[in-house]
Amino acid sequence: MAAPFLSVSDLSVRFDTDAGSFAAVDGISFELARGEILALVGESGSGKSLTSLSVMRLLPPAAAMTGTIRIDGTDVTTLSRRAMQDVRGARIGMIFQEPMTSLNPVLSIARQMTEGLRRHRGMGKTDAEMRAIAALVDVGIPDPEGVMRQYPHQLSGGMRQRVMIAAALTLEPGVLIADEPTTALDVTVQAQVLDLLVDLKTRLGSGILLITHDIGVVAETADRVAVMRRGKIVESGSVAEVLENPAHSYTRGLMAAHLTLDRVMEKRGGRPPRLTAPPEEIRS
Amino acid sequence: MNAPVRRRRRRLPLNVLLGLGLATIVVAVAVLAPVIAPFDPMRMAAGPRLAAPSLAHLFGTDEFGRDLFSRVVRGAHLSLGIGLAAVVAGLAVGGLIGLVAAFAGRLVEAVLLRVIDLLYSFPDTLIALALVAFLGPGLVNATIAIAVSLVPFYARVAYSLAVAERAKPYVEAARLAGIGSGRLVRVHVMPNIGQSLIVMATLGFSSAILSAAGLSFLGLGVQPPSPEWGAILASGRNYITKAPWILIFPGLAICMTVLAFNLLGDSLRDLADPRRTAPQRAGA
Amino acid sequence: MITLIARRIATAFMTILAVVVLSGLLVHVVPGDPVTAMMAQSVTASPEVMAEMRSQLGLDLPVWQQVARYAGGVLTGDLGTTIRGNEPVARLLLERLPNTFILAASGLGVALVLGVPLGFIAAINRGRLADTAVMIIAVLGVSIPGFWLGLAMIQIFSLKLGWFPVAGTNARNLVLPALTLGLIYCALVARMTRSALIEILAEDYIRTARARGLREREVLLVHALKPALISIVTVVGLVFAYLMGGQVIIENVFSWNGIGRLAIQAMLQRDYPMIQGFIVVFATSVVVVSMSLDILYGILDPRMRQR
Amino acid sequence: AQPAVAAGLTVARSVDADGLDIHKVSTTQSMQVTNLLFDTLLTMDRSGGIHPGLASGYTLSEDGKTYVFTIRDGLKCHDGSAFDAAAVKFNIDRALDPATVSPNASSWGPIDSVAVEGSTVTVTMKSPYGPFTAFLAGMQSGLMCPSSVAGAEFTPIGTGPFKLVSWTRNDRIELAANPDYVNFSPLIENPGKPHLDTLTIMVVPEAVARMAALRSGEVDMVEPSLEEAADLKDDDAFKVYAADLSGQQVFAAFTWKIAPLDNPNVRKAIGMAMNRDAYATIGFEGLVDVANCPVAPNLFATDEEKCASWGVSYDPEAAKALLAEAGYGPDKPLKVKLLVHKLQGWDQMHQIMQQDLAAIGVEAEIETREVAAFFDYMGTVNGKAEGEPAVWTMGMSGADPDYLYFLWKQPGFTNMGLSDTMDAELEAQRALSGDARAAKVQEIQQYLLENAYAVPLVSPGWGWLMASTAKVDGFKMGHMVTLLFNDVTVTE
Amino acid sequence: MSAPTVLALDGIRRTFSSGGRRVAAVAGVSLSLARGETLGVVGESGSGKSTLGRIAVGLERADAGKITVLGQQISTLTGAARRQQFGHCQMVFQDPYSSLNPRLTVARQVGESLVAQGRFTTDEIGDRVAALFEKVGLKPEQLNRYPHEFSGGQRQRVAIARALAPNPEIVVADEPVSALDVTIQAQILDLLADVQESEGLAYLFISHDIAVVAHLCRRIAVMHRGRVVEFGTTDDIVRDARHPYTQSLLDAVPRLGRRRTGARTPPTVFPSPSEAERMVMVTESHGVLVV
Ligand SMILES: Nc1ncnc2c1ncn2[C@@H]1O[C@H](COP(=O)(O)OP(=O)(O)OP(=O)(O)O)[C@@H](O)[C@H]1O
Ligand SMILES: Nc1ncnc2c1ncn2[C@@H]1O[C@H](COP(=O)(O)OP(=O)(O)OP(=O)(O)O)[C@@H](O)[C@H]1O
Ligand SMILES: [Mg+2]
Numbered sequence A: 001m002a003a004p005f006l007s008v009s010d011l012s013v014r015f016d017t018d019a020g021s022f023a024a025v026d027g028i029s030f031e032l033a034r035g036e037i038l039a040l041v042g043e044s045g046s047g048k049s050l051t052s053l054s055v056m057r058l059l060p061p062a063a064a065m066t067g068t069i070r071i072d073g074t075d076v077t078t079l080s081r082r083a084m085q086d087v088r089g090a091r092i093g094m095i096f097q098e099p100m101t102s103l104n105p106v107l108s109i110a111r112q113m114t115e116g117l118r119r120h121r122g123m124g125k126t127d128a129e130m131r132a133i134a135a136l137v138d139v140g141i142p143d144p145e146g147v148m149r150q151y152p153h154q155l156s157g158g159m160r161q162r163v164m165i166a167a168a169l170t171l172e173p174g175v176l177i178a179d180e181p182t183t184a185l186d187v188t189v190q191a192q193v194l195d196l197l198v199d200l201k202t203r204l205g206s207g208i209l210l211i212t213h214d215i216g217v218v219a220e221t222a223d224r225v226a227v228m229r230r231g232k233i234v235e236s237g238s239v240a241e242v243l244e245n246p247a248h249s250y251t252r253g254l255m256a257a258h259l260t261l262d263r264v265m266e267k268r269g270g271r272p273p274r275l276t277a278p279p280e281e282i283r284s
Numbered sequence B: 001m002n003a004p005v006r007r008r009r010r011r012l013p014l015n016v017l018l019g020l021g022l023a024t025i026v027v028a029v030a031v032l033a034p035v036i037a038p039f040d041p042m043r044m045a046a047g048p049r050l051a052a053p054s055l056a057h058l059f060g061t062d063e064f065g066r067d068l069f070s071r072v073v074r075g076a077h078l079s080l081g082i083g084l085a086a087v088v089a090g091l092a093v094g095g096l097i098g099l100v101a102a103f104a105g106r107l108v109e110a111v112l113l114r115v116i117d118l119l120y121s122f123p124d125t126l127i128a129l130a131l132v133a134f135l136g137p138g139l140v141n142a143t144i145a146i147a148v149s150l151v152p153f154y155a156r157v158a159y160s161l162a163v164a165e166r167a168k169p170y171v172e173a174a175r176l177a178g179i180g181s182g183r184l185v186r187v188h189v190m191p192n193i194g195q196s197l198i199v200m201a202t203l204g205f206s207s208a209i210l211s212a213a214g215l216s217f218l219g220l221g222v223q224p225p226s227p228e229w230g231a232i233l234a235s236g237r238n239y240i241t242k243a244p245w246i247l248i249f250p251g252l253a254i255c256m257t258v259l260a261f262n263l264l265g266d267s268l269r270d271l272a273d274p275r276r277t278a279p280q281r282a283g284a
Numbered sequence C: 001m002i003t004l005i006a007r008r009i010a011t012a013f014m015t016i017l018a019v020v021v022l023s024g025l026l027v028h029v030v031p032g033d034p035v036t037a038m039m040a041q042s043v044t045a046s047p048e049v050m051a052e053m054r055s056q057l058g059l060d061l062p063v064w065q066q067v068a069r070y071a072g073g074v075l076t077g078d079l080g081t082t083i084r085g086n087e088p089v090a091r092l093l094l095e096r097l098p099n100t101f102i103l104a105a106s107g108l109g110v111a112l113v114l115g116v117p118l119g120f121i122a123a124i125n126r127g128r129l130a131d132t133a134v135m136i137i138a139v140l141g142v143s144i145p146g147f148w149l150g151l152a153m154i155q156i157f158s159l160k161l162g163w164f165p166v167a168g169t170n171a172r173n174l175v176l177p178a179l180t181l182g183l184i185y186c187a188l189v190a191r192m193t194r195s196a197l198i199e200i201l202a203e204d205y206i207r208t209a210r211a212r213g214l215r216e217r218e219v220l221l222v223h224a225l226k227p228a229l230i231s232i233v234t235v236v237g238l239v240f241a242y243l244m245g246g247q248v249i250i251e252n253v254f255s256w257n258g259i260g261r262l263a264i265q266a267m268l269q270r271d272y273p274m275i276q277g278f279i280v281v282f283a284t285s286v287v288v289v290s291m292s293l294d295i296l297y298g299i300l301d302p303r304m305r306q307r
Numbered sequence D: 001a002q003p004a005v006a007a008g009l010t011v012a013r014s015v016d017a018d019g020l021d022i023h024k025v026s027t028t029q030s031m032q033v034t035n036l037l038f039d040t041l042l043t044m045d046r047s048g049g050i051h052p053g054l055a056s057g058y059t060l061s062e063d064g065k066t067y068v069f070t071i072r073d074g075l076k077c078h079d080g081s082a083f084d085a086a087a088v089k090f091n092i093d094r095a096l097d098p099a100t101v102s103p104n105a106s107s108w109g110p111i112d113s114v115a116v117e118g119s120t121v122t123v124t125m126k127s128p129y130g131p132f133t134a135f136l137a138g139m140q141s142g143l144m145c146p147s148s149v150a151g152a153e154f155t156p157i158g159t160g161p162f163k164l165v166s167w168t169r170n171d172r173i174e175l176a177a178n179p180d181y182v183n184f185s186p187l188i189e190n191p192g193k194p195h196l197d198t199l200t201i202m203v204v205p206e207a208v209a210r211m212a213a214l215r216s217g218e219v220d221m222v223e224p225s226l227e228e229a230a231d232l233k234d235d236d237a238f239k240v241y242a243a244d245l246s247g248q249q250v251f252a253a254f255t256w257k258i259a260p261l262d263n264p265n266v267r268k269a270i271g272m273a274m275n276r277d278a279y280a281t282i283g284f285e286g287l288v289d290v291a292n293c294p295v296a297p298n299l300f301a302t303d304e305e306k307c308a309s310w311g312v313s314y315d316p317e318a319a320k321a322l323l324a325e326a327g328y329g330p331d332k333p334l335k336v337k338l339l340v341h342k343l344q345g346w347d348q349m350h351q352i353m354q355q356d357l358a359a360i361g362v363e364a365e366i367e368t369r370e371v372a373a374f375f376d377y378m379g380t381v382n383g384k385a386e387g388e389p390a391v392w393t394m395g396m397s398g399a400d401p402d403y404l405y406f407l408w409k410q411p412g413f414t415n416m417g418l419s420d421t422m423d424a425e426l427e428a429q430r431a432l433s434g435d436a437r438a439a440k441v442q443e444i445q446q447y448l449l450e451n452a453y454a455v456p457l458v459s460p461g462w463g464w465l466m467a468s469t470a471k472v473d474g475f476k477m478g479h480m481v482t483l484l485f486n487d488v489t490v491t492e
Numbered sequence E: 001m002s003a004p005t006v007l008a009l010d011g012i013r014r015t016f017s018s019g020g021r022r023v024a025a026v027a028g029v030s031l032s033l034a035r036g037e038t039l040g041v042v043g044e045s046g047s048g049k050s051t052l053g054r055i056a057v058g059l060e061r062a063d064a065g066k067i068t069v070l071g072q073q074i075s076t077l078t079g080a081a082r083r084q085q086f087g088h089c090q091m092v093f094q095d096p097y098s099s100l101n102p103r104l105t106v107a108r109q110v111g112e113s114l115v116a117q118g119r120f121t122t123d124e125i126g127d128r129v130a131a132l133f134e135k136v137g138l139k140p141e142q143l144n145r146y147p148h149e150f151s152g153g154q155r156q157r158v159a160i161a162r163a164l165a166p167n168p169e170i171v172v173a174d175e176p177v178s179a180l181d182v183t184i185q186a187q188i189l190d191l192l193a194d195v196q197e198s199e200g201l202a203y204l205f206i207s208h209d210i211a212v213v214a215h216l217c218r219r220i221a222v223m224h225r226g227r228v229v230e231f232g233t234t235d236d237i238v239r240d241a242r243h244p245y246t247q248s249l250l251d252a253v254p255r256l257g258r259r260r261t262g263a264r265t266p267p268t269v270f271p272s273p274s275e276a277e278r279m280v281m282v283t284e285s286h287g288v289l290v291v
């Protein structure tokens, strides 16, 4: 395995609330190399998004972060605001869950595709546009010149997510963080976007931190997986290991509750088979 | 290195405190007016005519030798009374119209909405002015006029709040329970929009007080000898060079009161804004 | 787009006509009529003379006939003549419309120049002292009664300092009323800018822009300001439509020859054709403003452009 | 022989003229302007004497019904056209034409016919009409040149001292001196063209702004606020002018058909409570005088002394006694409405009046209305014999006591007409002239005062004040608050 | 299918126009639901699933088509009778947060339909609500709490209790588990099955997740652009899909035993709706829309 491009150690994120202070992310560590996909799975609220935002240093002001985050060897937690702005986008890209709201509705696709290049690479408008069009071609968008002239509302959800990915790719960052990139998409479109991510990994050697709550997605795309629960990583390892032989009870529970077509079709009979223990027992 | 923890203090912001403080003072003065005022606000020759502020007459005296301090204090009573009455009446009528428009069927909605929008496009001060011009000046007419001028605003607010609520699944669920529109609005919708409506009402309150003063200033509102602030200003305005205190103190009183309720309304609105209370849940 | 505008004009026209009829009916319901109003000072007019005057002016006809007559006139572009002074309503209104427009536009200009930066500063410093201070100052502007502010301005800038003339409808005299209006509406603009920006700064696309490593300045001035302008334009348009109804108090204090003074005078004199003429003109200007807004939206907001 | 003379004068008033068509306007502010544009057939001196105007003279027939006016030769209109006898007939015909809807139509009297012969105009009345010549000398009867209506739109063209240059409604009226002007008014010294070349009449509705404009020198002359006029009077840098010839007067009246105000003693008691000196000195800042007659001072047949002896005078104790007699006292206070409309000085007067009434145990609630609504409302209130008793105030002005006729003859102004006998008296004074008419008019006034139908308060009462910088010289105010600029010079 | 039909939709159409554009959300859909049966509706986002469900409970009016509830055709009814008939149809919504009224205790919300019926005293309503709580696995002490005191799964239980309160024959469940974590989702799916068994309910179960639908339903209808493009038993659909959309849907579902290669399959282009289409029966129970 290559040297880790991104390494996170002992990361915690705390919030001070009326009810006292609590750690939404509680001392997690992981590493991500180029050319691999690390999936972060876990239930809602387990701290997956906060982890990714910590890496970008885009946490909400109310959050307090501790720990070290190294990107390509640099500890970004000590960087000045301006220096961090140079890291963002250039060395680490991010795409978000909601393709519908993650693009600025009043700016053209061209503008949003090229601003990273112009900012980090100091490119001129035409050069940047050429590069952007190439990136759009890369993510499989037909008629990229046309799309450049359009505005987000004129694109479908799948197209927007591709644009988001393409925009992140223009700068060829070592790592791409994808926070539930397909949750808002239809399965058919999801499949295409996931294919695209796998292709990026193999072809361009990007490291991808894929955040998801879908075991099926993990199984199909990730190389390694880290299972998060209540701010902690409860289990991690290669996908094959973890999914075939879950060690932690939480992971086992996740696996058990996960419905896959194959398993469903196997067990079909009269009444739908129980997915959980009888009601009396879950009442605890 | 650890990022510095910026603690969010749970103290009320300055503008809320200022608003609350000033509003409390004004309301206290209004309620306690008879106790606070050293003189009968109507009594002529309580002191020399047009006397400058002194210990005997804190705010000086007016052209009839009435004690200005007593008049201003007493005016708080009137101004707040007008504001309150106008807002309550305007809110009741406007709110009802807005709710009816939102819940009484498509035809009613279309017609009412047209009317509301139309009236809403007229400046409220102009509506109030037109009404007193027709009804004639006086306390009651001015209050009615201001109340009416607030109706389109409240109707609009109530309507948009109700429409936002109408589309929510809980309202649809209540509909499925088979209850009638009346109960639906009363039991299910009102409690949910009441708070926002009241917040908007506080904003109307300050504009009602300003309108009242404006009407009096044009000679169309409360009439002398009533010590309504606008009326004091109107009848004292020509002493602006000779006895400026007749203008300064009631003017400051208006400013302070309106400022208080504006700040209060603004901060209430800010506090009631769900966006303030951070993301409660992410993902779908 | 064209058909949409045509449809809007058609409905606007119908609405205006409805307003004319409605206001016509209402105006006749209230006590007092133009003839008594006109004769208030002149006792020599006997009841017979006044009755004769009413019949000459058509005021003795049933209300619906008067209203129908007027509405018919409006349809053919005739707004009638005033009862007082027998002047063509349209001309009186058109004389003042530019003045009202100028005052509204410059007042709003002042409000924007002051309010947008203030709101911006408040939003990016949300919850901090700068935010509070800016908002208190802005709210103070809207809390001062306009007439009071106006009188104070006259005392200070005209009488004491002699910088601006007191009265008249001309460029130099525009400064004070525009400033007064600007201070009043600055709060609204600042408030709107602030809340629009706060909302926008919480949007996903702002986070995306930051994730791209853009400088904060660029995030604010490009990604946040442009969508914020759309909300600001809405408020500005609304305020502008408001102001086109005239600012009776400001116009009075500064002797600005605007439409508001004319309107209130007409109301006090029960000059029906004048009142209705005002309503027609005002409703029309609201329609025009809101249509201009739509076009402006089209320029600012690509989502609107397609329609 | 002034050192340096400015050619222009700027005046700021609170309200603009409604129009400049003399046959259609009704407000004083309108006629203050038309009076500068149009001259009158006759003129009046300070004591009410009638003098020639555009007519060099007139004769009245024995039966008092036929007037023959001789119109001067060589009268020139602003546009160069001639003003002649035919023009006079044109004016009368137009004023009386129902299509004109002239608010002053009835003031012309019962005119039967108008005939022109050479330079004479013969006006025949259906019945004698005493006030006719006074009316012809007043500003309501200004005469326009027929060319005024030649165009599609009315253009005011007259023979007056000024001609219209431009008029921006609600903003300013620009006037220029009429170079060919010949003066006939005994109130004016300057025989020809006004000394001023231009005159600008601005509208500045807010009194504070008007005063600021005057003080800052932006304008030369203003309608001042009462409150500041008193100060300006004592200031050498300014001059204050009061229209002593205003013919204005303010009085209180009663809903006398409604009990207990149907009792003259109750009305008297209320009148006695009114401290008119305080109204004049405090309410009106000492700029007006107490009035005693139902007709304004300086008008034909008014005698302040006699009126004072007929009417009530301030005596709260006697007032209480009268009220007690009528059954009202501390246990049973009389409650009335004080129905008023807004005017400067009046508001203050009403507030004092309210206190005055309180002092004798009458609880008066002030109800204010706008002028238009007020008189409309008074018509209803005065028409009723039942309801809440009300005391109310109004003002009256005119050039002749004949306005008593309009006020008190049934049904009367706002239904305040009195009785058949009074109607006969009022008709009678119209048919008389000279001393006989004076006696009749005084008889009527005595009746009104002794029965306390009217309580005269002060005179004058509204818009009668002007103030200027000390640089302005020669300004005068004529009858019914006309503004006379003919003699005005302005030193730089 | 021997059980009697409780809900029949026949030729349902609904077109929305927004911003000048017309969207045929439902373009001629016919379905029938037997007593005690679960019919699954799957399809991509915007295919008209929710609109169809809302029409079935009377929250939305159809532009055309017949709705028959318990043998009674709804369009012939008006006002109160219509509402009463639709009373047999209840709904469970997707978002457990917004589908509960934040200002009312959950017990009141569950009891609301009983209040509306006006047949019960307050005490009777209380008893019934308590029984419903028991049934959906909530504790009696939770009765008088407010929604914000509940987790997402518990809220969905409340929503189910609320739907059950008026003793409906038909429950439309519009993505009732999509917003929940998988473990919670499993509990709710079990609860739905339990309740169906004890109450003899018929479900119209809407979801975009074909695995969930396959788990719960005997029959499935696949919607695409406002039409049912294929229907049949779960076996028919999953093992013998005929319509290209159904096939691509099945292919796209993540599977545990498969790895993505990154190969780009060009997106399938589906035929656009046309008049020429008609439903062809593959078997007695399996139909597919073909051109
Ligand atoms: N601004 C904030 N203030 C307080 N708590 C917060 C804030 N943002 C997030 N949290 C809390 O932090 C925890 C973790 O949130 P996070 O968004 O990382 O979860 P997640 O794993 O991404 O969940 P999901 O799958 O729903 O996206 C949650 O319990 C959330 O309530
Ligand atoms: N009230 C409405 N006004 C306008 N268009 C609507 C309305 N409701 C639904 N639509 C449109 O109808 C179409 C079908 O919507 P519907 O919500 O039924 O789809 P769905 O299959 O439930 O989708 P999802 O899986 O996203 O919930 C969509 O294109 C939607 O935009
Ligand atoms: Mg998340």
Ligand SMILES: [Mg+2]
Binding pocket: E049, E050, E051, E174
């Ligand atoms: Mg849906």
